[in-house]
Amino acid sequence: MPFDRFVQTGRVALVADGTDKGRLVTIVDVIDQTRVLVDGPCSNVMRKGLRINQLQLTKLRIKFPHTASTRVVRKAWEAADLSKKWAETQWAKKLDNKEKRANMGDLDRFKLQLARRERNRLRTVAYKNLKAKAVRTGSLFGKKSIKPKKATKKPARNKKPVNKSAKKEAKTAKPAAPKPAAAKPAAAKPAAAAAKPAPKK
Structure with missing residues (x-):
């Protein structure tokens, strides 16, 4: 300004x-x-x-x-x-x-002290009442009252039917024995290695 x-x-x-x-x-x-x-x-x-x-x-x-x-x-x-x-x-x-305060006497200052005390008491009572009301309504510090949410049930999902007897049979069935491994054929030795030379006399 x-x-x-x-x-x-x-x-x-x-x-x-x-x-x-x-x-x-x-x-x-x-x-x-x-x-x-x-x-x-x-x-x-x-x-x-x-x-x-x-x-x-x-x-x-x-x-x-x-x-x-x-x-x-x-x-x-x-x-x-x-x-x-x-x-x-x-x-x-x-x-x-x-x-006016400069021209006050002792009695006037005492009356003023009592009046201030009563004013502060009334102010405190009014403040506490307003605060309690705000806490009850949920509007303390400018916050709006929060309403509880209604419990809604979720729709059930379409699940495939499960055969319980088949599950039990699968659990109780013994696992099949493993098949023995086939023996590998021995490799053929070369003919030169099989024929040993005769010792000399």
Whole structure:
């Protein structure tokens, strides 16, 4: 998002330092790069020059001519109902609560402690109830409730009929004896080896 709080005529600011700290003013004119002329006719701030680093710019702005008089500024302030708009902002509510706590006494701080304790107790009870409900419904951490699946029977396969008596006979039948191996014919010896020469005398 682009920056939209500029130092310009009509910009409403909160004084953050000095004698007028915590009061609303509006910028009437820019004196130089570091100082502006401000006026707060409805917040009891007289027209004077302030440093820019003493101001905290808000998102509110009223329209009036450049270097307008205090009477014109007051008229534009009241026409825009600026005080009511500022009181409705979160910024103003935080400052109001901060001021109230600074002005609290011992009894007020004790009452605040008891109120916080009761608030925390109620918050814990509500959290536990919601958590238990989420666990029961199965929606804890954003998960949807899981429904149990119905048991479905698978269709039986078409099996071929088996003859049990034939199986038993095959198991009880003795295995056939192995056939004896045929004897191999002896190889014929060569004639030269069979006829031995006669010894010489």
